[in-house]
Amino acid sequence: MPVRVAWGIQHPMSGHLTLYLDVDGDYVINTEPDVGYTHRGLEKTAEYRHFIQFVPIIERACNFDASNFALGYARAVEALMGVEVPERAKYLRVIAAELSRIMSHLYAQALLSMTGGFETMTVWSANDRELILDLLEMLTGARVTHTYIVPGGVRADLPEGFKGRSEEVLSYLERRIWDYYKMLFQNKTFQDRTMGVGVLSREEAIELGVTGPNLRASGVDFDTRRDDPYAAYDKLDFNVVVFKEGDSYTRALVRFYEIAESIKIIRQALKDLPEGPVKCKVPPALPKGEVYTRVETGRGELGIYLVGAGGNRPYRLKISAPSFRNLMGLIHLCRDVPMGDIPVIYYSFDILLLDVDR
Amino acid sequence: MELGRLIEEARAKLGSDLLEAGGVKPLLLRVKPERVVEAASLLKQRGFNHPLSVTGVDYPERKEIEVIYHVSRLEDKAVVALKVALSRDKPSLPSLRGVWPGVHLHERETWEMLGVRFEGHPELKRFLLQDDWEEGVYPLRRDYKLKPEV
Amino acid sequence: MSLPIPTPSPLEPLIPGLPPLPLPVLPPPLNKLVEFIATPDFIKLAVDLGLKLLLFPGLTFIMLYAMLAVWAERKLHARIHLRIGPYHVGPILGLFQLVADGIKLLGKEIITPKEAHKLGYHLAPLLIMVLSMTFLAFIPYFPIGEGRYWTIYYTEYSLLVILALTSLKPFIMILAGWASNNKYTTMGAMRAAFQLLAYEVPLMLSAASVVMLAGSFDLAKIAEAQAGMWYIVPCFLGFIVFFVATMAEICRRPLDIITAEQEIVFGPWTEYTGMEYGLIMMAEYVDVAVASFLVTMLFLGGWHGPGLHPLAWVLIKMGVMSVFFMIGRSVWPRLRIDQLLDAGWRKLIPVSLIQVVIALLLVQALKVMPA
Numbered sequence: 073m074p075v076r077v078a079w080g081i082q083h084p085m086s087g088h089l090t091l092y093l094d095v096d097g098d099y100v101i102n103t104e105p106d107v108g109y110t111h112r113g114l115e116k117t118a119e120y121r122h123f124i125q126f127v128p129i130i131e132r133a134c135n136f137d138a139s140n141f142a143l144g145y146a147r148a149v150e151a152l153m154g155v156e157v158p159e160r161a162k163y164l165r166v167i168a169a170e171l172s173r174i175m176s177h178l179y180a181q182a183l184l185s186m187t188g189g190f191e192t193m194t195v196w197s198a199n200d201r202e203l204i205l206d207l208l209e210m211l212t213g214a215r216v217t218h219t220y221i222v223p224g225g226v227r228a229d230l231p232e233g234f235k236g237r238s239e240e241v242l243s244y245l246e247r248r249i250w251d252y253y254k255m256l257f258q259n260k261t262f263q264d265r266t267m268g269v270g271v272l273s274r275e276e277a278i279e280l281g282v283t284g285p286n287l288r289a290s291g292v293d294f295d296t297r298r299d300d301p302y303a304a305y306d307k308l309d310f311n312v313v314v315f316k317e318g319d320s321y322t323r324a325l326v327r328f329y330e331i332a333e334s335i336k337i338i339r340q341a342l343k344d345l346p347e348g349p350v351k352c353k354v355p356p357a358l359p360k361g362e363v364y365t366r367v368e369t370g371r372g373e374l375g376i377y378l379v380g381a382g383g384n385r386p387y388r389l390k391i392s393a394p395s396f397r398n399l400m401g402l403i404h405l406c407r408d409v410p411m412g413d414i415p416v417i418y419y420s421f422d423i424l425l426l427d428v429d430r
Numbered sequence: 431m432e433l434g435r436l437i438e439e440a441r442a443k444l445g446s447d448l449l450e451a452g453g454v455k456p457l458l459l460r461v462k463p464e465r466v467v468e469a470a471s472l473l474k475q476r477g478f479n480h481p482l483s484v485t486g487v488d489y490p491e492r493k494e495i496e497v498i499y500h501v502s503r504l505e506d507k508a509v510v511a512l513k514v515a516l517s518r519d520k521p522s523l524p525s526l527r528g529v530w531p532g533v534h535l536h537e538r539e540t541w542e543m544l545g546v547r548f549e550g551h552p553e554l555k556r557f558l559l560q561d562d563w564e565e566g567v568y569p570l571r572r573d574y575k576l577k578p579e580v
Numbered sequence: 581m582s583l584p585i586p587t588p589s590p591l592e593p594l595i596p597g598l599p600p601l602p603l604p605v606l607p608p609p610l611n612k613l614v615e616f617i618a619t620p621d622f623i624k625l626a627v628d629l630g631l632k633l634l635l636f637p638g639l640t641f642i643m644l645y646a647m648l649a650v651w652a653e654r655k656l657h658a659r660i661h662l663r664i665g666p667y668h669v670g671p672i673l674g675l676f677q678l679v680a681d682g683i684k685l686l687g688k689e690i691i692t693p694k695e696a697h698k699l700g701y702h703l704a705p706l707l708i709m710v711l712s713m714t715f716l717a718f719i720p721y722f723p724i725g726e727g728r729y730w731t732i733y734y735t736e737y738s739l740l741v742i743l744a745l746t747s748l749k750p751f752i753m754i755l756a757g758w759a760s761n762n763k764y765t766t767m768g769a770m771r772a773a774f775q776l777l778a779y780e781v782p783l784m785l786s787a788a789s790v791v792m793l794a795g796s797f798d799l800a801k802i803a804e805a806q807a808g809m810w811y812i813v814p815c816f817l818g819f820i821v822f823f824v825a826t827m828a829e830i831c832r833r834p835l836d837i838i839t840a841e842q843e844i845v846f847g848p849w850t851e852y853t854g855m856e857y858g859l860i861m862m863a864e865y866v867d868v869a870v871a872s873f874l875v876t877m878l879f880l881g882g883w884h885g886p887g888l889h890p891l892a893w894v895l896i897k898m899g900v901m902s903v904f905f906m907i908g909r910s911v912w913p914r915l916r917i918d919q920l921l922d923a924g925w926r927k928l929i930p931v932s933l934i935q936v937v938i939a940l941l942l943v944q945a946l947k948v949m950p951a
Contacts, residue, residue: 075763077763077764077767095767098917098918107557107558108556108557108558108559108560111558111559113569113576115543115570116569116570116574116576117576120576185913188913188914189833189834189836189913189914190912190913190914191657191661191910192660192661192910192911195661195662195663196661196662199662259913261834261912261913261914261915262913264915264916264919265913265914265915265916265919278479278480278504279479279480279530279531279532280531280532281480281481281482281530281532281533282532292504294504294507299507300507364456364482364500364509364511366482373482375482375483375500377483377485377498377500379487387487388485388487388488390483390485392482392483392485392500396535396536396539397482397532399535400531400532400534400535410916410917410918412837412916412917412918413916429558
């Protein structure tokens with residue numbers, strides 16, 4: 073007889089999401105998510121803010137990957153205004169965005185290993201994330217929510233000593249992630265817990281609108297950085313990591329390889345950094361019109377639909393957040409699974425409720 | 431298939447109900463509310479099966495609410511915006527869940543924030559807002575004002 | 581027919597020269613007890629038991645062991661995590677952490693959930709602590725000459741008694757889980773019952789191989805029989821199986837799915853706060869001590885070893901085994917419940933059966949070989 077269990081907020085491992093599970097014995101028959109715990113009404117707030125004032129707010133739409141969200145917003149505003157940022161700013165944006173992506177993926181890996189009871193990997197990943205946070209603090213002044221990428225460019229130039237320090241950190245991280253590979257991805261128990269769990273086929277992934285590393289783990293070769301390029305990504309050389317199996321193990325593995333790719337991208341960007349200004353003048357008001365642009369954040373593809381009405385406040389700002397789209401995949405997959413798989417599937421999708429709720 | 435041919439096909443199929451078509455990225459198609467399911471099926475047949483977002487915009491001076499579906503086709507990375515204008519008094523639209531399963535949650539959110547009824551959607555209930563939010567108050571409409579200190 | 585009227589029997593006075601004590605007159609079985617209490621033998625027994633219950637293996641030993649074990653486990657866990665661990669409390673970097681935690685837990689309110697079964701709810705942590713400490717009563721720790729051993733209760737079937745008592749643990753967990761009036765705890769208790777029952781079979785089979793080699797259920801005789809060669813050598817498979825099975829019985833990682841935070845908060849023990857929670861945590865460390873003692877007695881030769889006092893050898897071996905139990909917590913991820921049961925039934929039982937066969941063959945070979 074199914075019992076309704078709230079895998080909910082007052083729970084050590086659920087994050088901000090409540091999942092009402094209908095459980096029969098040990099098997100979950102159906103799941104109903106209850107979101108809205110962190111709903112802050114960001115879209116409505118955008119209609120009341122100057123478009124520059126909204127930059128810190130959009131970063132809070134997803135704390136752990138802040139620069140990519142700010143980059144999405146900046147791309148939308150610049151597309152609406154028809155402004156082209158200087159070259160140096162584009163490369164600096166890439167550096168901030170990729171550091172933010174590494175930060176997000178390391179955190180996702182930390183949470184996923186915690187579901188397996190593997191606290192050691194959690195603490196090691198969080199430990200190495202501290203190095204990236206220190207780099208970001210050197211670059212932008214803040215550890216987590218940077219407010220560095222604004223419409224028109226970036227706010228400040230590279231500080232002294234950043235190139236040397238970042239080379240140290242990146243070469244350390246490059247060697248270190250192979251330790252993670254041996255400890256986590258080649259660990260038989262972790263493989264038993266995640267291989268074959270939560271398999272999402274290619275058609276299902278596309279039709280449900282799943283995005284980001286989850287889509288690439290199911291065999292779809294799509295990455296907004298390569299296919300709809302922005303910032304300096306069209307001039308940089310990187311691989312898009314695609315696997316076929318679509319289970320939790322491959323989703324985690326895609327994120328792992330993306331860390332390695334991000335390290336490559338940052339190195340190239342630092343080497344090819346052109347001279348020039350880092351910011352250009354931006355008109356004081358949003359022109360009339362509308363635009364839909366997208367960027368690739370750590371969790372997936374962020375789409376921003378911006379309607380301008382001539383003032384300096386957006387008329388309508390819609391954030392199509394990656395975790396919102398991935399939530400469809402989670403609901404679809406949590407059927408007929410043993411209850412021990414629910415946290416594994418949830419964290420392998422890397423759904424953070426902050427951007428579901430906005 | 432190029433987007434020009436897509437516009438031709440849509441015009442052929444929908445005739446005068448296709449109100450506007452053009453643009454490149456995203457390609458814009460504006461249809462009347464009655465023909466939206468057909469337009470969506472045409473798009474799906476032509477390979478647009480990856481839903482990106484569903485947006486609602488409130489235009490009180492035009493007395494309409496505009497619902498926009500963004501979908502993409504992964505083979506050539508094209509994006510289409512399917513727009514429908516609904517009357518502001520009773521905005522209602524057939525649900526496109528049958529065509530694109532991924533819009534289930536998006537439509538639920540649009541109903542909650544703007545009051546657009548999606549006919550045939552099985553689960554139009556509270557999603558992001560708290561459970562004791564008043565009925566009939568839709569926050570994203572322009573006449574819902576936030577308090578002054580915001 | 582009326583019962584015979586009891587007459588007081590003449591007894592020796594305890595202190596010579598004093599008149600005999602006036603004793604209460606009780607019906608037949610009880611008057612033997614009263615007589616016994618007034619004899620010097622009783623005082624000797626009381627002193628002996630008191631020493632054992634209070635010092636070793638009783639209260640003081642448990643407290644000291646728990647303090648060291650908590651400190652060692654948290655330090656090891658932290659060092660593997662590249663952290664420091666308890667740092668502030670105590671003479672050497674956090675040694676008194678257990679004392680600090682204990683004082684904190686004493687100060688917390690003991691909450692009873694609404695509509696919980698009060699008697700069962702409050703009884704369960706006491707029972708689990710009592711059960712864990714009862715195991716310590718049957719293990720012979722070291723010989724004190726002339727065929728006698730330092731143990732609280734000496735029986736020739738001590739191993740059998742201990743293995744039988746482990747079967748009580750699932751019942752107490754089910755009591756705790758059900759009495760808490762909580763879906764999570766009931767589910768956790770069911771999982772606990774499955775896990776503990778499943779792993780008793782490999783536990784007993786691997787112990788059986790040792791029993792066959794030693795020829796007795798008595799832990800003292802088993803330890804004595806390892807004077808020449810520790811049983812870990814012929815019974816290596818049994819050692820591995822026993823180690824894993826005890827890890828499951830005491831619910832340590834990687835087999836602690838029932839207290840997995842990730843899904844069911846803390847399993848059957850979710851609702852406990854304050855000192856009841858403290859008792860449950862202590863019971864877990866006492867369980868580790870018992871498991872280490874058992875492994876020492878069964879496989880590692882008990883108190884045999886050159887040079888040091890037998891008690892020192894027992895404590896050293898038991899300490900090494902405790903460290904192995906603790907490292908398991910940091911190094912391995914958790915198994916899911918069905919993978920755990922699968923490992924128990926399909927992988928451990930065949931291995932322990934092979935071990936039993938090896939032990940049988942060895943016993944026959946030893947009988948046939950000239951002494």
